[in-house]
Amino acid sequence: MKHLHPWDLSRRRMRGALAIILGAVLLAAALPRASHAAESLAQASPYATVTLVADVDSVAPGRSFRIGLRQKLAPHWHSYWKNPGDAGVAPTLTLTLPEGAVASAIAWPGPDAIAVGPVRNFGYENEVVLPVTVTVPRTAAPGDTFSIRANAEWLVCEKKCVPESGAFRLDLPVAPTAAPVGGDVAAAFAATDARTPTPSPWIIEIAEEGADLVLAASGDGLSADRIKSAFFYPVEGGVIDHAAPQRLEIAEGRLRLAIEKAPDFDARASRAGVLAIVDGEGRTRWLETEPAPVAAASTPAPSDSLPLWQAALFAFLGGMILNLMPCVFPVLAIKAASLARLSGGDLREARLSGAFYTFGVLVAFVSLAGVLLAMRAAGGAVGWGFQFQSPTFVAAMSWLLLAIALNLSGVYEIGLGVVGAGQGLAEKPGHVGSFFTGVLAVTVATPCTAPFMGAAIGVALTLPAPLCLALFAAMGLGLAAPFALLAVAPRLARLLPRPGVWMLRLRQAMAFPMYASAAWLVWVLGRQAGDAGVAIGLAGGLLVGFGAWTYGIAQQGAGRGLFSRGLAAAAAVGLVALLPQLGGAQAPHAEAATAAGAEPFTNARLAALRREGRPVFVNLTAAWCITCLVNERMALSTAAVKEAFATRGVAYLKGDWTSHDPEITAFLRSFERDGVPFYAYYPAGAREPVVLPAVLTEAAVVSEVEGSVLN
Template sequence: MNNVRKFSAFLFLVCASLFFTPAHAQLQVVGDGGPGPVKAQHLTAELVSLSPDIAPGGTLQVGLVLTLEEHWHVYWINAGDSGEPPKITWTLPEGITAGPMLFPIPSRLPLGPLMDFGYEDEVAFPVQLTAASSLKPGPTHIDAKVTYLVCREVCIPGKAHLGLNLNIVPGAPAAQPVGALGEALTLIPKPLPADTKLTVTGGKTDFVLNLTTGGRETNAEFYPSDQDQIANAAPQQIEPTSDGVRLRVRRSEDLKTLPAQLHGVLKLSDTQAYEVTAPVTPGEVAPAPGSKVAGSPATSSVTTVSAIGLAFVGGIILNLMPCVFPVLFLKGLALVQSSGQERKHLRSHGLVYTLGILVSFWIIVAALLILRATGSQAGWGFQLQSPTFIAVLAAGLFFFALSLAGQFDLGLSLTSVGGGLAQKQGYTGSFFTGVLATIVATPCTAPLMGAAIGFALAQPAGITFAVFTALALGLATPYLLLSFQPAWTRILPRPGAWMEILKQLTAVPLFGTAIWLAWVYGNLHSGNSQGVDHLTRLLWCFLALAIAGWALGKWPANWKSAIAALLIAALGLAIPLYQPKDTTLVWAPYSQQSLDQARAAGHPVFIDFTAAWCLSCQVNERAVLKSADVQHQFSKNNVTLLKADWTQYDPEITKQLASVNRSGVPTYVIYPAMKNSSADVLPELLTKDIVLTALEKDVKP
């Protein structure tokens, strides 16, 4: 997604200055410069004023009012991930001057993984006119040529020629703010009051805006005036304070160095916003407890003592999670089978098992603190953000589940390399079983854990370690208690055949966990055009592990079969870890000549009519046209791919759009392989099924 935004932003910045040039005079212009509303595609434009009269030496508020069809929008001064704000070119009588066009409070307009900033329904853009004191009374006329971009799933540039009749009237009274223009004047972001303070801290991944208003604020959004400073679509995290609000905004991945200052609009509600400019101070600010994303309820407050208590109880409950319970169950079976051993020996194993869990948790919390110190944000289960970790963990759990299901005998201790290791190095087995319990616990979050961990990650290192230590002790407590009170094992059934059956049943939750991890693995690659291929490779890894397990079960206690199984398992694990090269096809620039040549050669042709300012175009390109399935069909059927880039007006592209009865982008057209065949025009919003079905129909000779 970042590459798409970077590419679209690059083209937009290069071409935006050319977008509303004289070359655009060839676009259809609505209106003749007279007063009154003008109807254009998907909107109505009108030039209005608060009064028909303006006094010599006085001022008058006029404005551009755009009334939009449902679900269509126009843009704020910074359009977000794509787009272009409206612009006005004035033709004014001598003695009258126009100030800058003002923009009311914008809204966030999401589309897929991207975000626009703009307006829906109706919006007015105020402009202040100033009359010279030397003006003579009488009628006058002001003229405005407006350029705009109106978007829904498709984006359509437009031009309107508007006008307004005024009277020069000495002593004309001040006009009252009424109507759409009057409302817009109340929605223009105001400067920060003198008793309000804003500071900005810039970290490696976030900007933290701290606003002090004297009262608790529960909502806030930041809209940057400059492009490529924040990740527009990323959620903005609100941290209410007793005297204001702290807002955490994700930095743009394209922003390599911190800006000297941050300029934009800080929106506290639909009717209250401030235009802000503040210097950026380098530094890191840890998230505060009780923070929330805009629109979500704040979390309840948690104290250090309650967080430690919640973590301990959550750790105990964690033993009942499907991914952890099989490990505890195996340790319980070991206690039943070894109940005749000395109590001191059993206690020692319980303590070593607990130590394995503690050490593992301390390593995890140390990694979290290191990431936090370097500016990264991570939480419980942060390892699950790594596809490599997910693949290895899923493969390990699947292989262990095969052993529990009875395919082969791996032994009760997962750290056993051979049958005698658990006996010769029993404490080693107990320690690493505690390590295993921690590893398989990371995908799970037991009840009560969420609030405790969220609190801990925002606290100083000492409190963070204390909370995670309590969580570790909770996880270790059930087995530790049984090892100190082996008499409690009497309530368990005596050893027998039931143990083998129950052990096999515990394979079910582990298989379920492996399936869930495979789903997580697929989601980590969901933004990749070959996401399905990644998931398929993990499933091939499972098959290889099943073959390795079969070899161990077929020839048990045989070093040759063990080596063969190890090689097969290593090969299987290498399959999901392999990262294939990007094979995205290259699109040629559209021209009538390239289209004619491809059709004359009998090739099917796919034309992508797009523009850098078209958000729907970027979503379709990322989610559909670059997907592995669609790319494969393009290549398989020798489809000529042409990109008609309309970022800068091109009369040849406009003519081609008109030939398929379209006037905006995105537009997608397939010309079948048969010569002289008619164009197949696809919908503005694409899915892979739509494109694949159309290709299957159109590429047949």
């Protein structure tokens, strides 16, 4: 047996120990690891190593802390911001927290512009943390464990793109006081905090100038020696051409950044974003370009909203006054002819006719409330008159009013089988006709918001469904009250003139308000769907006229009745075929009306004007709202109002709600309003806005503007 020298034995033992140590190191490197309790196990790939991190090692009851998705990216690889730019997908983070805990949305760090060939992406390279604030419930007890589960998905790209995902877990001890984290996790949060966008110290406006969007900033510290470059990152796509160069001009106290619009530019997209400024030393800071909407700060607190009894009273009064609004005038024509027929007739028929008319109004109001409640439950933002924002509905209403006008003119007659269009009451005292006349009255009344109705509707849509339906029923009772009064006090019907030839002449004369209303709706259609919409509206009107004429021939027994009825049916089929074409009609470019020096309404422009301390008059209108048009012609476009605005330096903002506009809808909701017209006057400084009545007078506007200055 060979004996080993002690030196050889020692060397063998040393090699064995080294092998054990090396194996342990390799095993430790092969296993996922966490640096400490504040960082989860890693989801690693050749392109990115991702963990969930916290800025504390322990949490405290009732206190907030931050967690974040930490991405360490391989060289030349990148992930994405919330607006990824020309390509890419923003990361998503879904949290499961202990009961009672709440979490904020991701507070996105300022992005970098990353050019990849001809496109430009917005995102992050090297390392970033996407932070979320979590609040611990007060019921958490020291000694417990605060467990967070997270599922995340992200996309990493270089020359190719790789979608990745991971599940993460953090278990943080609950202690009387939170313990801040240290080490590289604290450094990662600090680096992210340095990228967090901050409110701009300058007044920033973004406006259209031809093919460009121009971002203009004014204030102290804006000079060429302090700012070397600037780049604007919009929070939404469809606003700018991401890959186009952004042209910077700086004069003392003013910055101008011209940016090409996106090829599919959407004028209604949010212009909020982040402005990245690089200073003379090469440091970048990110600034928010749009503050929170001012309207939200002016929203009445829930405790200030109308009491239920007052809302019901306002609803009833608003419904009554609706009878006098211009947009209800076509239905007043039907009522006038109907009331004339009641004169000298059976008083029992008068009572029943009034009762059925009232029932029709109530059914229509409650049905409309049901639709609004269903859309509210589905997350939609809707308002009074919302159906007139649909070109299809506007065209159908125009053709319906034209058909009624042709009937009043005697081109054809409607029997009880088709009085559902609302005209049967003008023909005979049929109760089905009375019912549907009430339905038609509500249908054409919705473009108007009578005084008192705006507040009542706003309150109604914030209440539980039964109370909301009750308030809408109160509006219906108000609208039906004058006609229903004849049913309650039939002696009033005896005051009407006796039947005679004048009734035929009245009926024929009442056709002309209908023709005018049909023509007005075609004009509204042009505002919504452009020239193509007008063409479709006129073509439909031609088919209505042809169908009514052939149907009238068939009723008179002249010619071949079956052939004439077939032609009328063919015209009806043509109308149905035209309606889908409106879906593809392009709306004209949205332009704010410039009457009386108005600017387009946006929350951003309102905020900018208020920061300047200027008084602001806000007018929210729609082409289908006759009251709005009357107010503008009689009150807002007069020389006295223009002079008052000019003298007091009042900025005039006008918002067009003819087609659906979520920004205007949200602004209306902030004042508990759901319809137009709507007028608000913001006095100079930080004073609260004043909501003006729905029916304006020149004196009221001038008095408000001049009175606010004196106060």
